[in-house]
Amino acid sequence: MEKKATRYGYSEALIEMGATNKNIVVLDADLSRSTSSELFKKKFPERFFNVGIAEQNLLGLAAGLSLTGKIPFASTYSIFASGRAWEQLRTTICYSNLNVKIGGSHGGILTGPDGASHQALEEFALTRILPNLTVFVPCDFFEAKKATLAAAEMKGPVYIRLGREPVPVLTTPETKFISGEGLLMKEGQDVTIIACGSLVAESLQAALLLEKENIKARVINIHSLKPLDEKIIIQAARETKAIVTAEEHQIYGGLGSAVSEVVVKNYPVPLEMIGVNDTFGTSGAPEELMRFFHLKDIDIVAAAKKVLARKG
Amino acid sequence: MEIAQLKDQAKKIRQDIIKMLGAAGSGHPGGSLSATDLMTALFFNILRQQPQAPRWPGRDRFILSKGHCAPVLYACLAELGYFPLEQLLTLRKLGSCLQGHPSCQDLAGVEVSTGSLGMGLSVATGIALGAKLDQSDVRVYCLVGDGELQEGQIWEAAMSAGHYRLDNLCCIVDNNDLQIDGRIKDVMNVYPIVDKFKAFGWQTIEIEGHDFKQILEAYATAAKTKEKPTAIIARTVKGKGVSFMEDREEWHGKAPNKELTAQALKELE
Ligand SMILES: Cc1ncc(C[n+]2csc(CCOP(=O)(O)OP(=O)(O)O)c2C)c(N)n1
Ligand SMILES: [Mg+2]
Numbered sequence: 417m418e419k420k421a422t423r424y425g426y427s428e429a430l431i432e433m434g435a436t437n438k439n440i441v442v443l444d445a446d447l448s449r450s451t452s453s454e455l456f457k458k459k460f461p462e463r464f465f466n467v468g469i470a471e472q473n474l475l476g477l478a479a480g481l482s483l484t485g486k487i488p489f490a491s492t493y494s495i496f497a498s499g500r501a502w503e504q505l506r507t508t509i510c511y512s513n514l515n516v517k518i519g520g521s522h523g524g525i526l527t528g529p530d531g532a533s534h535q536a537l538e539e540f541a542l543t544r545i546l547p548n549l550t551v552f553v554p555c556d557f558f559e560a561k562k563a564t565l566a567a568a569e570m571k572g573p574v575y576i577r578l579g580r581e582p583v584p585v586l587t588t589p590e591t592k593f594i595s596g597e598g599l600l601m602k603e604g605q606d607v608t609i610i611a612c613g614s615l616v617a618e619s620l621q622a623a624l625l626l627e628k629e630n631i632k633a634r635v636i637n638i639h640s641l642k643p644l645d646e647k648i649i650i651q652a653a654r655e656t657k658a659i660v661t662a663e664e665h666q667i668y669g670g671l672g673s674a675v676s677e678v679v680v681k682n683y684p685v686p687l688e689m690i691g692v693n694d695t696f697g698t699s700g701a702p703e704e705l706m707r708f709f710h711l712k713d714i715d716i717v718a719a720a721k722k723v724l725a726r727k728g
Numbered sequence: 729m730e731i732a733q734l735k736d737q738a739k740k741i742r743q744d745i746i747k748m749l750g751a752a753g754s755g756h757p758g759g760s761l762s763a764t765d766l767m768t769a770l771f772f773n774i775l776r777q778q779p780q781a782p783r784w785p786g787r788d789r790f791i792l793s794k795g796h797c798a799p800v801l802y803a804c805l806a807e808l809g810y811f812p813l814e815q816l817l818t819l820r821k822l823g824s825c826l827q828g829h830p831s832c833q834d835l836a837g838v839e840v841s842t843g844s845l846g847m848g849l850s851v852a853t854g855i856a857l858g859a860k861l862d863q864s865d866v867r868v869y870c871l872v873g874d875g876e877l878q879e880g881q882i883w884e885a886a887m888s889a890g891h892y893r894l895d896n897l898c899c900i901v902d903n904n905d906l907q908i909d910g911r912i913k914d915v916m917n918v919y920p921i922v923d924k925f926k927a928f929g930w931q932t933i934e935i936e937g938h939d940f941k942q943i944l945e946a947y948a949t950a951a952k953t954k955e956k957p958t959a960i961i962a963r964t965v966k967g968k969g970v971s972f973m974e975d976r977e978e979w980h981g982k983a984p985n986k987e988l989t990a991q992a993l994k995e996l997e
Contacts, residue, residue, distance in 0.1 A: 446875060446908050446915060454909075466909055468878035468916025469845050500844065529754045529820035531828035533795065533843025700822030708822060 419582035422613075423521045425560025426578050427452040430489060433568055434460045440568065441481055443467060443490045445474045450580070451491040451521040471496040475504040475516070482515040487568050494520025494577055498539035509573045510546045517567045517574045524664035525692065525709055526581040526614060528702040535697035536577075541669025543575045544642045550574040550595060551642040553663075553671075555616035556585045559639050562593035570595065577613065581702050584617040586637075598645035604634035607720050607727075608652035608659050612638045612671050615662035615690065615711065622716035633720060638671060646678045653683040658727040660688045660719045664711060667691035686726035688719040729772050731940045737807065738768040742969045743996050744803035744816055750989030752820040755828065757973055758980045759873060760800040762904040762937070762964040769943045770869060770900075771804040774951075779809040782836035788866055789839050789855050793848020794873035794902070795829040796981065802826050805837045846879025848872065849899055853889045856897040856957075867951065871900045875907030877918045883928070889957040890929030897957040898950040899925075902937065904966035906977050925959040937962030970995055 433440045434456055441463045448454035448466060457464035467474045471492055478488035490497065497520040498505070509516045520539060527535045543551045550570065554560035560578060567574035586601070593599075601616065602623050611619040616637045623633040634656055636648055653659060659679060661672035672689035679687055692709050706712055729737065741764050749755045770790065771777075778784040792801050799819065806813045811825070818824035825834040829843025840851050852870035859866040872882065889897050901921060909915045918924075922932045931953050935942040943962070950958035966980070967973025970992040984992055 444909075446878075448909050450908075466915050468918070469875050469907065470878045470880060470916065472880060496844070529752065529828050531820070531843065532831065533827075533829040533841065698822065699820045699824065699826075699828045704822050 417584040419584055420557035421579060421582045422554050422557060422560035423452045423578040423580065425554065425557040426519045426564050426576065427455040429561045429564035430456045431459055433565065434463065439485060439487045441486045441488050443474055443478055443488060445469060445471050445492040447492050451519060453491040471500045472504050475501040476508060478516045479508045479514050487515060487517065489517045489519055491519040491521065493534060494523040494539050495534060495536040498536060498542045502542055506546055510548045513548045513572055515571055519576050519578055521578040522580045523577040524579060524614065525697050525705045525711065526579055526664065526702040528705060529699050531699040532696040537666045537692050537697060539577060540641055540663065540665045540671060544674060548572055549642065552576045552639055553612040553641050554639055555613055555637050556583060556587055558585065558587045558589055558591065559593060563639065566593060566595055579614060583614050586617055593639065595640050596643035596645055597640065598648040599637040599639060601637050602635040604632035605656055606632045607724055608634040608636060608656045609662060609716060609720065610636045610638060610649065610659060610675050611662040612641060614664050618711065618713045619662050619716055621713035622720065625713060625717050626720055631720065631724065641671060641674065644674055644678065649675055649678045650682045653679050653685045657685045658723040659685060660690060660716060660723055662690040662716055665691050667693055686723045688723040690716055690719055734768055734772060734940050737772055738765050739996055741768055741800065741803045741807060743993060744806065745799045746984065746989055746992045746996065748799055748816045748819040749983040751817045752983055754820060754983050755799060756796040756981045758966040759794060759797040759902060759904065761968045761970060761973065762966045763797055763800050763871060763902045764968065765938045765940060766900055766902065766943060766962055767800050767804050769940055769947065771808060773944060774947045782810060786866065789868045791839055791848040791852045791870040792830055792842055793870050794845060794876050795842030798828065798830045801830060810837045845876040846881040849882050849885035852897060853885050853894060856889065856894040857892060859896055860894065867896050867898065869898045869900065871902060874901060874903045874905065874912050874918065877921060878916050886925060886928040886930065893955045894957045895954050899957065899959045901959060901961045902964055903961055904964045906966045906980065908980050910977055921961050929956060931956045931958045932961060933958060934961045937964035938968060
């Protein structure tokens with residue numbers, strides 16, 4: 417399967433929009449090569465601002481630019497965008513409901529050998545609790561591109577979680593992308609796997625493995641963590657009566673928590689969560705870390721069997 | 729150590745850095761090599777430490793605020809006997825105590841975990857304050873990058889260290905004039921560095937960061953100075969010692985392949 421990093425979907429969208437919309441401006445904080453925002457800089461140097469290693473200022477400047485009618489896209493590693501500058505995100509941007517877009521690259525454990533300091537495993541929790549903020553977690557290159565295009569079309573703050581490593585391309589340029597709507601990737605009636613980001617590919621793999629054992633798993637891709645598609649989740653709970661969530665993030669506060677909130681309130685069913693279990697990341701090769709932290713297809717399969725046993 | 733010995737030691741450290749990065753396949757050679765002479769002088773001549781008892785309370789403290797330059801810290805610690813030299817080759821590998829950025833929970837000799845730039849000088853200032861409260865003669869050293877100086881927290885720390893007149897604190901600025909996206913003045917001009925520290929009440933010393941005589945004199949002056957923290961602004965060359973890496977921004981965060989590792993090691997013989 418073809419693989420491509422989501423961060424490049426982000427920059428491709430920026431360049432496309434930059435050509436037709438003079439209000440698109442891009443900012444970075446000394447990571448323009450890594451986030452790939454330098455591709456925008458090369459085309460539109462006058463609309464690109466490198467603020468240096470100063471992420472709080474990055475979001476502050478973006479806020480100011482939005483107040484002059486620009487559509488700023490602030491790019492840096494997601495640990496700094498969602499962590500270092502969190503209060504700027506909260507109070508300046510979200511509380512004021514400013515039209516600022518944030519591209520957080522190098523999210524998750526796949527960031528690899530840099531280790532825990534650089535592996536953002538908290539950003540879903542940190543962003544989804546903020547009123548007014550839309551949070552996109554694209555699963556592949558095309559979804560990242562569409563999320564970025566959609567972000568520019570919307571009014572208000574948007575956070576896009578991007579990754580460093582190439583991940584399988586699962587959707588096509590034609591696949592629909594609508595904020596707040598989950599995407600049914602595979603039909604199934606026995607159990608539902610609800611995933612986001614890089615774990616969507618693992619979940620599809622898991623569904624294939626389960627099929628060999630005659631277990632039909634539904635797979636739902638939540639590219640829009642906020643607003644969350646409650647309807648598709650409640651329907652899955654009703655129809656399959658067992659749910660597994662899967663994310664490249666801490667279990668606490670992430671997709672699993674978000675889905676649980678919906679399920680418990682509306683149609684309680686057994687639920688198992690795949691994610692990093694309350695530990696920091698560590699250095700290692702990206703794929704090796706996915707195995708180490710039990711984020712692989714086989715781990716999802718095990719969780720599906722566990723939840724099926726609970727379903728009875 | 730005499731200066732001739734320090735030079736030899738620094739050469740070994742540079743070799744260690746290249747070997748470990750070559751084995752890791754990723755990491756940051758540029759800023760590790762630019763800081764090597766400053767770090768060698770500090771670790772081998774200045775810091776009062778006990779490698780066999782890394783938690784000895786009387787030790788001088790060192791904080792690597794620019795945590796991406798972990799290789800130079802690890803090499804110094806290993807050369808001093810904190811852990812076996814062979815372990816250097818586990819850098820950035822799963823299960824290693826040599827994390828991509830220094831982790832104090834994984835390695836004795838690391839005082840606090842770093843890797844997110846701009847945070848270390850505040851911690852160093854806090855340790856210096858604590859030492860004053862204890863009336864201890866512990867000294868605190870903190871290495872920062874010049875790009876790192878763009879973080880606001882650095883100047884909040886500088887303000888507080890000046891305010892509390894922490895003469896037991898010394899900040900070393902590795903002024904290699906490069907960050908990831910290019911020259912400091914082109915990305916986000918943080919110059920003049922000296923005037924900024926002065927304005928916050930610091931003593932400043934400007935030196936050539938690859939001249940051991942100047943380095944040792946600067947550390948000595950810092951130790952003698954009363955009522956003021958000291959900032960040593962050291963002009964350095966990023967990638968120093970490996971010709972193809974010197975002053976090249978592309979060697980900020982990239983490991984040499986097998987062939988270039990061999991070539992670099994040859995230059996460092
Ligand atoms: C808060 C934060 N922002 C961004 C980064 C990514 N980063 C790692 S090294 C670096 C450049 C550092 O430049 P400088 O401080 O001059 O270090 P040196 O030249 O000594 O390597 C950046 C932006 C980081 N580690 N932490
Ligand atoms: Mg520098």
